[in-house]
Amino acid sequence: MEELEFDLAIVGAGPAGYVAAIRAAQLGAKVAIVEKDRVGGTCLNRGCIPSKALLHAAEMAEEVRRAHAWGVKVNFEGFDLQALRDFRDRTVERMVKGVETLLKSYRIPSFQGEASFLDPLTLKVATGEGEVRLKARNFLIATGSEPAIPPIPGANLPGVVDSDEITRLESIPDSLVIVGAGVIGMELATLYSSLGSKVTVLELLPRILPPADGAIASRFLALIKKRGVEVITSFRVETIEQEGDKLKVIGSGEKPLQLLADKVILAVGRRPYTRNLNLEGIGVKVEKGFVKVDSFLQTSIPHIYAAGDCVGGALMAHKASYEGEIAVENALGHKRTPDYRAIPYCIYTSPEIAGVGLTEEAAKEEGIDYEVASFPLTANARAWAMDSAEGIVRLIYLRGSGELIGAHIMGPWAGELIGELALAVRLHLKAQDLAWTVHPHPSLSEALMEAAKAAFYGEAIHYRTMRRKS
Numbered sequence: 001m002e003e004l005e006f007d008l009a010i011v012g013a014g015p016a017g018y019v020a021a022i023r024a025a026q027l028g029a030k031v032a033i034v035e036k037d038r039v040g041g042t043c044l045n046r047g048c049i050p051s052k053a054l055l056h057a058a059e060m061a062e063e064v065r066r067a068h069a070w071g072v073k074v075n076f077e078g079f080d081l082q083a084l085r086d087f088r089d090r091t092v093e094r095m096v097k098g099v100e101t102l103l104k105s106y107r108i109p110s111f112q113g114e115a116s117f118l119d120p121l122t123l124k125v126a127t128g129e130g131e132v133r134l135k136a137r138n139f140l141i142a143t144g145s146e147p148a149i150p151p152i153p154g155a156n157l158p159g160v161v162d163s164d165e166i167t168r169l170e171s172i173p174d175s176l177v178i179v180g181a182g183v184i185g186m187e188l189a190t191l192y193s194s195l196g197s198k199v200t201v202l203e204l205l206p207r208i209l210p211p212a213d214g215a216i217a218s219r220f221l222a223l224i225k226k227r228g229v230e231v232i233t234s235f236r237v238e239t240i241e242q243e244g245d246k247l248k249v250i251g252s253g254e255k256p257l258q259l260l261a262d263k264v265i266l267a268v269g270r271r272p273y274t275r276n277l278n279l280e281g282i283g284v285k286v287e288k289g290f291v292k293v294d295s296f297l298q299t300s301i302p303h304i305y306a307a308g309d310c311v312g313g314a315l316m317a318h319k320a321s322y323e324g325e326i327a328v329e330n331a332l333g334h335k336r337t338p339d340y341r342a343i344p345y346c347i348y349t350s351p352e353i354a355g356v357g358l359t360e361e362a363a364k365e366e367g368i369d370y371e372v373a374s375f376p377l378t379a380n381a382r383a384w385a386m387d388s389a390e391g392i393v394r395l396i397y398l399r400g401s402g403e404l405i406g407a408h409i410m411g412p413w414a415g416e417l418i419g420e421l422a423l424a425v426r427l428h429l430k431a432q433d434l435a436w437t438v439h440p441h442p443s444l445s446e447a448l449m450e451a452a453k454a455a456f457y458g459e460a461i462h463y464r465t466m467r468r469k470s
Contacts (some may be wrong), residue, residue: 014041016308017142020324058194145309154240173262180267342426358404375453431455
C-alpha cells in the first residue's frame, strides 16, 4: 500500500476541484486530486458541455428552418444522430484532454478511484491498481452533485431517465414528458422540441424557471408555448406506469390528467454527492447531504474545506469554480470570502435567459426601495438584423442613488451579455455609469446601455413609453 504526502488533497475533479488544484499549484502548494470518474465532473462529461453542444446543433437546425425568410435557399433534411453524437463526444473529449493537460503542466498527480477519510489527516483512495493513502495538511471536498430522483412510483421504469442520461441521445422520441420546469427542464424542452419531439413539461410550482426574474420567465413561457411546447404548472406527478410501448404519466393539477409519452425525463433538481466519504465519521458536519461551511468555506474541521455543489447554494459550475479558488487560497493562508451578489445565472433556452443580482421579487421581499427600468429588443437594430428581436433587458436599481442591484436579460447571446452587468453589480456601479458608457453600434449590448438610460434619464433614447393623456 502506497502512502504519499501533500500540502493539499482535493476530492473531486469537477469545476470546483480542478480549478482549485490549479490555483493551489499557482500558489506553490504540492497538490493531489482524486476523481472517481473523469476529470471535469458532471458539467464537462454529462451536463453543461455536452448539452450545449447538442443545443448548438438544435439552434442551427432552427436557423436552417427559418433561412428562407432571409433569402437563403436551403432545405432542412433532419438530423444525423451518429454525427450529432460524434460532435458532442469530440467536444467533451477536447475539453477533458485540455483539463488533463493543464493538471499535468502544474505537476498535479491525479488518482482515479473512490475516496474516503480514514481520519482527519488521511484519505484512502481505492484505485484500479490497489489502495493509495494520501496524507495532507489541508483537504478540499469538491464532490459535486447528482440528479435528484423524486419518490414517484414508476420512476425506475425503462424509458424514465434523468438529466445526465438524456444527453446520451440514443434516439429522438416522438413524444416526451419532462418533470420539472427549472433550468435543466426548460433547456431540455428547448433541445428536444427543436429536435422534433412533442414536448410536455410538468411543474409542481405555479411558475417556471425559479432562478429567473418573474417578468422574464412569464415572457419566455408565452414564447415556448407559441413554439408548440406544452407547459403545465401547479401539477403534481403521482405515478408513472407502463402502457404497451409507452409510458403513462398520471397526476393532478387543476384537474386529474394522464399523459402518454415515449420517454419521461426527471429534471427536478440535483442533490449533493457526499456519501461514502466518511465525513461525519471524522467530525465534518453535514446537513441533508450538504457539507456545512463558514464564510471562508471552512468545515467544522479547520484544515478541511469544501466548495461547489456539495455545499449548496446555486448549483452552477462557475459558482463552484469561484468557491474552489477561494477555498484553497484560504487553506493556504490567505483570507478571502465569496461575494455571492454578483454570480450570474445563464439558461441556455431559445432565446437565452441570463441574470445577476436580485430579481424584482427578491428586492420586494427584502423590503428594498427599488425601481425597475427595461428596454425591449424590438427597439434594438442588431436584434432585428439577426431576426431575433424577442427579448428584453430589465435593470433593478436603488431608488435615489441608482445603484444596480440586479439585471436580467432574455434574448440572443444573453449569456455573453450578462458579464458586463455582473461587473456592474459587483462594483456597485450606478445606472448613470452604464448609461454614459459608449457601446458599439449596431450591437445587442446597446440594449444594456439603453435600459440604463431609461433608469437614469427616465426614458431610453430609442424607445419611448407612451403615456395616455388624462
